[in-house]
Amino acid sequence: MSPKINAQISPQPCPHLAEFRRTSTKPFLALHSCLRIKPPGGRAALRRDPDEVPRCGACGLSSPSRLYACVTCAAVSCHSTSADDSSHAAVHAASMPPGHQIAVDVDRAELFCCACRDQVYDRDFDAAVVIAQTAASTLGADPPPAIPSSHPENLRKKRRVDYRPWAPDLRERALIGSCSGPIAGDAADPSQDLPRGLRGLNNLGNTCFMNSVLQALLHTPPLRNYFLSDRHNRFFCQKRNNGDGDGGAAGKRNGGNNGNKNARICLACDMDAMFSAVFSGDRVPYSPAKFLYSWWQHAANLASYEQQDAHEFFISMLDGIHEKVEKGRREPDSEGNGDCCIAHKVFSGILRSDVTCMACGFTSTTYDPCIDISLDLEPNQGVSNKTATATSNHSCNGEADCMNSSQYCGTSTLTGCLKRFTRAERLGADQKFFCRQCQVRQETLKQMSIRKLPLVSCFHIKRFEHSSTRKMSRKVDRYLQFPFSLDMSPYLSSTILRSRFGNRIFPFDGDEPDASDELCSEFELFAVVTHTGKLDAGHYVTYLRLSNRWYKCDDAWITQVDENIVRAAQCYMMFYVQKMLYYKATDKQVAS
Amino acid sequence: MAVKLIETGEKERLMELLRERLVDCGWKDEMKALCRAVVKKKGRNNVTVDELVHVITPKGRASVPDTIKAELLQRIRTFLVSAAL
């Protein structure tokens, strides 16, 4: 009954189990063929053939409280928990030579010692069950019709930092009064009903790929709060860099800016300038020329007036912010745990991948930082777009809702993609892995899960397929449904490992599942970057959700749109923010 | 009849329904808390699964909500009727 089974404190085997392990060479071999998983991904049970109705060999009862199969002779006996009731399992154990004490619960596939009358645990046995379960869940088309996992609320311990209101004291109030003025232009402005910070971005020649991503970033709550609270002041940054760092990094860039020695490339500074301009209250479309120029300097290979991939731009510019901000600091390499720069603090999460040997069950675990999650569209389910839009008009905020409609009409959904992303997948025979325990290359199962959620989750849908062999690319226009509210808890490592291993011993030395991630697994959608048209001649448009209204940002043009237009759009990148941050953001907007 | 219940898979479906309902109504959490308390009182290494089940079962039986019992009963009746046809 040790509660810490998953955390590697394996309980001691009872003397009977120890003796059984010592005397038999392949203790649980015979069981392997009897393990049945019903439904795929579901519970493990023991049946000699699928339709067998097991009954007690002594009394014939087929549904007593528990039935056990002896691991030595396969005799099935009933068992009752009260010491005074008859237990044919205990009788069986006592009447046979040693070795018949250990039995398996036929409906749960769990080990039991009939002499000790207690549950016992064994690594190899659990490994066998886990392999059978995982294999079953990869064979069927989809995991079971997901009884919405109703983990009671109190299982997810809410351990947030409490919000503490801040009110300026007298001195601070005086300072605020003397150093700031009311933000101008609200009263007479005809566009005053537009939320603050909503400003078109001029197209500088096929730069909608950049504008679309910038609009999303300008309204990413934690990023916006960072810049608007002056955490990266462009004047200080430039001054500081010119002051102390003239030798090193500055030496790299020679020429170019002869006239202006102050201009060191810092994408964060350009973001700071852009935030100031966009939130100034001015509604005339803004030209992010300075930013584009800086980005060209950063990503020289992408500098051209051709249409670029918005997702590549997103990755490259976050990388740019990271690099420039990092240069000033001497901190040890903290990239990956997300503490290095604002870009990583906001977007960085950690993926976990478990590779399980199909022969012995040994699993090796790796962790990789990620800044977004790229998802494959589900394989074509041959559904016309009409059905897709029809269901999309349906209010579909709940996850279960989406899952159901996806099952009924075959529409691809974001949750479906995430499910596929985190499903155990059997790697082909050509991708055998070296198993440390078997010491040979073996076939394996691979399963991804999310170890740490970022503050803002960006999902990128792989619509552009590049085939290197045929030297061609194509775009997949398929519709994908996405929810406005997203619960990420089913894709967390802790959930996935719990459902995969239950209370069995982990057959590997990975660390324990981390429950801390479950705190903030609810997300709200706030930006959708869409792509229309062909591969190279297409157009990017962003839909922003501000104060619970939707706005279409098409380069310089901003219009309010109905949410059904957003639901029907061809999403390319979706930005979700942790719910608690989203609501604070909305409140603020309303209050201002 | 009991065999028929198993063979048709109806028993498995009923069990699944029961599990779901018991989780929904908080019964499972209640039992979990009870188990924790028993284990704590006796000391972690001095309690077997059998003892635990023995102690908990009466309380567990008693605290299953009547609505759930009624729903299952209804399901079983329906099954009996359809099986008799």
Ligand SMILES: [Zn+2]
């Ligand atoms: Zn019996």
Ligand SMILES: [Zn+2]
């Ligand atoms: Zn036996």
Ligand SMILES: [Zn+2]
């Ligand atoms: Zn024993």
Ligand SMILES: [Zn+2]
């Ligand atoms: Zn800077």
Ligand SMILES: [Zn+2]
């Ligand atoms: Zn960074």
Ligand SMILES: [Zn+2]
């Ligand atoms: Zn192996």
